[in-house]
Amino acid sequence: MHASPSIPGTPGQPWGDAERAQWRAQQSRKRSYADEVLVRIDALREAFEVIQYGEVDWGDDGRYPLFALRSRGWDDALPAALVTGGVHGYETSGVHGALLFAARHAADYADRMNLLVAPCVSPWAYERIHRWNPQALDPNRNFVADSPCAESAALWALVRPLAARIRVHIDLHETTDTDESEFRPALAARNGKPYEPDTIPDGFYLCADSARPAPAFQQAINAAVAEVTHIAPADPDGTIIGSKVVAPGVIEYDYRALGLCAGITDAPYVTTTEVYPDSPRATPQQCNDAQAAAVRAALDFALAHP
Template identity: 85%
Template sequence: MHAQTFPAIGTPGQPWGDTEIAQWRALQARKRSYADEVLTRIDALREHFDVARYGEVDCGADGRYTLFSLRSRGWDAALPVAVVTGGVHGYETSGVHGALQFAERHAAGYAGRANVLIAPCVSPWAYERIHRWNAQALDPNRNFHAASLAAESAALWALLHSLGDRVLVHIDLHETTDSDETEFRPALAARDGKPFEPGTIPDGFYLCADSARPEPAFQQAINAEVAKVTHIAPADPDGTIIGSPVVAPGVIEYDCRALGLCAGITDARFVTTTEVYPDSPRANPQQCNDAQAAAVRAALDFALAHR
């Protein structure tokens, strides 16, 4: 059982309005630097990638955040496209740094085989505040659709749709943390005026496949590679992970497009969402980054071999 740490905001049973959102936002303090921890690494990659600004998020008194992508140098329209996204939820640290680690250490190995596009930190305001939501108390990963009110989601939606039908594979890097149960799920219940229903946090790595494009062998290939780095999450006694039925070891499914998830943006044949567990006593931050990078490599290798 994880102790709840989310402060009481609003009236139980009533959804938040502007007053409650303002009260919540006033509690969100900057804890780390997007410029120092992310942009410096992106800048260091300019020799090897085309670095492009694909959007800007205006967070009022908290400033403006420019969104950047890394694109393969010498982009070839005849090649398939591989998309890697991280930091859709800003608090999920290895999503950001795993994407950057892949760019630094492995992306060059796909030159001439695929065009690689990496958006390593989709939600920089949330990255700095180690939070799931954006500055408007919206979850970016429930807001990837054409009329999105989440600026981070709208910018990435436009970027990926500009790629047309050439996207072969999209891997979106996430974490499931103890704070999901202590802070973010209670906050969601309070925001929406619903009762909080306690859940469980899986101990280990798992994948969320798209139920519309499950590609079981693809998911299994990723887990097999990640298992060399960290452990795969077992199912709960009821055969679920985070309440969803386990369809294969370490794999559950969501309807990504219907839920407005990042993995549902494109029509790529091969899509998945990684979930690393950084709070496990059997893992450390570098191991989590290694697991994310391993997942990306396995995803690209499988997709290119089976296209």
């Protein structure tokens, strides 16, 4: 992981424009969206309809086209699945797990399920290995109507017309050591609040929607992932990242109240994955494989439980 720059601002005071500008000036490009993501999307053009659903223009930092993979021969008579990755750009296996699923497994669902895969929702953040967009906004707190976050607004516009048709949505994320060393302290500083340390779970877990928990669905995903990598145990107080564990490796959030990506559809089966790439017990390939296994298990369950 990269070194954390100094955090702008005055303790106890929320950031203004000057602090956001200072924070943005600290961010530098560390990898290439074009070379690592767009090349792989382009290689899938024969298998998928590649649609550009928007573009974010960040001035001197670059213009980023936003792409999704859509089943060729989309059939409205079939159920639909939405797979999203890279909502937080630094969460690498979310992006590459989505692409791995699309390349290796999507053909298994032909004529059974329509697929819509948005593998890298936040490309500026992907390149800078960061959680936020250039305006210091967290895309995964801004999936709302008239969103101020361009990346969230673009995906919202793509998905909302299909929201009632989508049967399953799986949003691929990671929990990393830098959540605690960099991003949570920056969040506290941005909001003018004291930083309260927390723990990082060692292993894979799921965040279900408290409004649509679907416990058997969550358990099926964890069972599939457990064959690839380990499931995170609860902390001694029975929580993971401060939230009560409702089943092994499962916590719940109110998706829509928080503006989370996995709340943008009416799908009965929804979940957010969390892989731990910094574990000594997991490799980057295992993390990608775990994400792909989670997607397959989610789609299989949805097909088996119409």
